[in-house]
Amino acid sequence: MESGDLRVFRAVAQEGSITKAAHKLGYVQSNVTARIQQLEAELKTPLFYRQHGMILTPDGEKLLPHAIKILQLLNEAEKELTDSNTPTGRLSIGTSYYISSLKLPEMLSQYHKEYPNVDLSLITSNVDDLIYKILQFKLDGAFVKGRSIHHENIAEELVYEENLVLIANPAYSELKTICCKPFLMNTAGCPNRKSLEKWLQAEGICNIRYMEFNNLDSIIEGVVADLGASFVPHSSIRTYEEKGLLKSFPVPPQYSTAKIFFIRHKETVMTSALVKFIEKVKDMTSRVANA
Template sequence: MESSELRIFRAVAQAGSITKAAQALGYVQSNVTARIQQLESDLNTQLFYRQRGMILTPTGEKLLAYAEKIIYLLDEADKALNDCCDPSGSLSIGAVHTVSAIRLPEILSQYHKAYPKVDLSLITSQSDELIYKIKHFQLDGAFVKAQSFSDENIVSELVVEETLVLISSPKYDNIEDLYSKPFLMSTVGCPNRTQLENWLKSKSIHNIRYMEFNNLTSIIEGVIADLGASFVPKSTIEDYEEKGLLKSFSVPDKYNTTKTFFIRRKDSLMTNSLSKFIEMTELNTPYKRT
């Protein structure tokens, strides 16, 4: 069992498809199929159910856990041996959609200019998916939203707390006018959406309608166009409000805070590339050390 076979096995497990794994790896499909079959033969066990894709068997699930650790340790050893004062190598960062749309592009641009030898990549998703990727060695760090964060496998490096406000088209003068409007929000699981629901339910409003967007810019533009209202960090809409493009309304303190954490796996190597990214984020944004 070689590391190359484990990488192919992991790619198929993650993609759930020989075809998608081959595309991701840059291999021909027949090569991936042959390597998986050879691995199953060498281990004398079936690793995948081949029904509408490639689904891991219980034995395959066990092997995947070891494969992720082995691949991570090999990659970490390479990073450790090649880590130097001048950041280089790969750096994979994850971010929830609201962070990737507002603050992150400027930080990534500054970082790329300062450290051009770093192969920087960004993955955007929901917090749960990003936390999963951190735990499974697929990201070096990620910006996730949560009211609090505690996990024995993960360390929080930075945090920012922001005030949430209800926003609408400027045509509305009273917050009560918005209760029956559709709310432009991220999908289920977004902490901001949970806070909004808790606040509305405290006012005995249960019939909440949603239009789901996973892009903050689209949410703001939709509110400006009077598609509905939304519940977003005040810092993200101050310029729009000053220009008279939308209006914000305060909600009680119990429901108006949101936190974003920058996290990494606790036992991961703190490379110079990641350390410099954390340092630059702290110096140029409201994020502070936890």
């Protein structure tokens, strides 16, 4: 088996289509088809069902994890042989939708200024998709919020622990009055939203209304405009509170602590680009925590 054939096989398996795999690889479709047929002839077994797209056969399912591992080992060997103390090459980072207090744009901007030869990319997705991409070596690392990831192939570090507070227009002072208004929160699945619901249910408040925003600045501005209340990191609203534009209310600690982790595959090559990125994350998050 040639590594090129395995790359084509992996692409077709992941895309479920000859056309999409050819586009992803930059090949013509006939080349992809020929490589798959050649691999099947060499292994003397069909690897795909072809009725509706390209669906893996049982033998194809057996081959896929081996192909992924072989290609990753080749990639690691190349990285180790070409890596230097000066960060270069590709660095792919992921983050979940709900991370706001880390100031990622500022962090990425500073990293890019210090290491301009690194081809840095950032994708935003849900936690399950980020974990999948980490396990498939599609990402070098990712920021996830709310829960520790217990998986034998994932290494994680606690990056930041933030304190959440209830916020509302300064005109309000009682919890029940505040909770009659809608809560400006991220969409369902947000760890902050889950913690808010647990706390309010413990207080006997179950009829919670939401207005969904997926932008922290919009949420805060909405609260200032008395559109509703919210549940956000205290560090994100200090300036507004000091100016008297909104008021924050403490929440019991079992509901107000949110954790952010940086995760990576345990077998990911620790290139100088990744090592320097982790150092930058630790440096900036320590400053945010001490601010």
